[in-house]
Amino acid sequence: MATTPAPSMHHLTRAMASDAAGAGARRILVCGGGVIGICTAFFLAKKGASVGLVEKSAIACAASGKAGGFLALDWCDGSPLGPLARASFRLHQTLAQELDGPRAYGYRPLNALSLTFSEQPNAYKVVAGGVSPWIDGPVRRLSTIGTPETTAQVHPKLFSETLLRAARDRYGVEVVMGEVESVEVEGGRVRGVLVGGELLPADAVVLALGPWSNRLPLLSSIFRVSGVKAHSIVLEPHDPKAITPHALFLRYITAQGVEIDPEVYPRPTGEVYVCGMSETTEVPDDPQQITPKEESVAMLHRVAATVSSHLRGAQVKEEQACFLPCSEDGHPIIGRVPNVGGVYVATAHSCWGILNGPATGAALAELILEGRASIVDLEPFNPGRFI
Ligand SMILES: Cc1cc2nc3c(=O)[nH]c(=O)nc-3n(C[C@H](O)[C@H](O)[C@H](O)COP(=O)(O)OP(=O)(O)OC[C@H]3O[C@@H](n4cnc5c(N)ncnc54)[C@H](O)[C@@H]3O)c2cc1C
Known part of the structure; x- marks a missing residue:
């Protein structure tokens, strides 16, 4: 990602404002450039949404760039994570066929x-x-x-960068470097996020801030992510x-x-x-x-x-x-943020975020754009369980 400069915040504000004039445009801001935010941006944009990804430091600069990248089909079976992990393991296989030639991010069964x-x-x-x-x-x-039938690996930083490059080049995802300071809500519905004191307008916002999720009061008032x-x-x-x-x-x-x-x-x-x-x-x-x-x-x-x-x-x-x-309960938090329209969260993937990134992103894209996730049932991860 370092090879392609990110557009400035002002560029993104302008681009999104002009999209808003287009008929029926869905403008979605994904906040956080780790594996979870990148996978979500990828699948949203693949489905036709107009997507901006906001990252405060550098793409995959945290756990998503420093993880092991180990993937397992069935190691989460018997827990609420089982179906998510199975769906995601399969999605990794599909993504590798689509994006990993010639060995862009080192997917291999092992x-x-x-x-x-x-x-x-x-x-x-x-x-x-x-x-x-x-x-x-x-x-x-x-x-x-x-x-090799049940376990595999990717290089997590290269995987994140490859997916974001595809999201940007194929589906027009715009990357903006800046810190999300707050989520702006009006009349019970999101209207965008504040970055550098400026409003980036959006119809929907996804918060994929990893261990920084609690920095936003909108989330810390509902659950704790450590x-x-x-x-x-x-x-x-x-x-x-x-x-x-x-x-x-x-x-x-x-x-x-x-x-x-x-x-x-x-x-x-x-x-x-x-x-x-x-x-x-x-x-x-x-x-x-x-x-x-x-x-x-x-x-x-x-x-x-x-x-x-x-x-x-x-x-x-x-x-x-x-x-x-x-x-607090050891399971990811994925879904609609209660009591506010248009805000979604995806975090707390613990030691399985590289594995579960793709199914998290694909399911959230379905939930946001179609009202229901079909690839995997997101109910066990509903943020509302903490209320
Ligand atoms: C040592 C180690 C090994 C691991 N090995 C594996 C493994 O083998 N397999 C596996 O599946 N998982 C593994 N994991 C887990 C995996 O790395 C994490 O679950 C996953 O990376 C979490 O991704 P994330 O996108 O939620 O968070 P992060 O990668 O932390 O990304 C969050 C991003 O949000 C940005 N951000 C934060 N606040 C703001 C803001 N206000 N505005 C804008 N941007 C913001 C941050 O800068 C960061 O880039 C491992 C983790 C560790 C620590």
């Missing part, structure tokens, strides 16, 4: 393994040449928990060809006997992403001010070095942190 590792001396024997030769650390209890901070590193191993497509879900015991549950995802780019080390702490206003904690990053390097000799001494590409947006 295997997933559950393993226990220990740093404690002689706790477990080193399994050499086991399921895959690069996993050569002290491992125990290895089981397959996902196969941010859980998590860390990640991206490594470039010396011999990327040795690293097979296996996502690793670890139970990891440190030398001090502390148990943690990091995850390791090799990517088709040849990089290896390692994440974990979460904590509850205040979300800074500016996403660019989210900095990783030194000890947490150091722990992830220890994990990488223990799991594989190929990751020991690997080139370090990223050391970063970001926030999972979480609701």
Whole structure:
């Protein structure tokens, strides 16, 4: 996205004002340029709406650019998230066929393994040449928990950028950089959002602000979205060809006997992403001010070095942190904001926002433009459940 300058706020105001003159034009503003806002803008525009996307910092600058990008068909079965996840897993397959050639964002089916590792001396024997030769650390209890039929991955930042580029180039979505300061309501109905003190007019507004959702009183008066901070590193191993497509879900015991549950995802780019080390702490206003904690990053390097000799001494590409947006009941919040016409919300996707972005966006587009979501029942995610 950095290659194409976003139109100025004034340009967007003018463009939308002139659209308003067109017969029956639906002007929709999606606020938040993370995966949820981008997917929503994409599906709204694909259905013919005139869409603006407002982002205060940079596209996919927060969790949507720093996540693992792991996707699972059936890991949410048995919870309210099950149907959303299944629909979204299928949509990822369709989107990859439509948009991912030639390897724009690295969609690929892969295997997933559950393993226990220990740093404690002689706790477990080193399994050499086991399921895959690069996993050569002290491992125990290895089981397959996902196969290429049920698990896959994308590079989340490249996915978000590719989808937004398609939304803009194919369907005319306009990107505006600026902070949404408030949602303007008149007579019980939305009339736009205030950005830099100016009204951007809209018939409908979607608030996809991730862990910043509570900054708007319209939302914080109904529910609470908190941010859980998590860390990640991206490594470039010396011999990327040795690293097979296996996502690793670890139970990891440190030398001090502390148990943690990091995850390791090799990517088709040849990089290896390692994440974990979460904590509850205040979300800074500016996403660019989210900095990783030194000890947490150091722990992830220890994990990488223990799991594989190929990751020991690997080139370090990223050391970063970001926030999972979480609701009070642990489920996403998607749908109409109660007591005000034309305002919708999509947030609190916790650790499954990359997976569930497409079905969230597609369902919201149906709800907003057709009055009802058919791809998946949004009722379990209704913001009204908190009233
Ligand atoms: C370490 C880690 C690993 C993860 N791994 C996976 C995974 O493997 N698979 C998976 O499915 N999910 C994963 N997730 C979860 C996923 O990343 C999130 O659920 C998802 O990115 C949330 O997207 P979002 O668009 O809601 O929020 P965000 O990505 O936080 O985006 C919100 C955007 O809104 C903007 N914004 C905020 N306030 C304003 C305002 N007032 N005006 C304008 N813009 C504003 C912000 O700048 C930001 O760009 C992971 C998360 C973490 C932290």
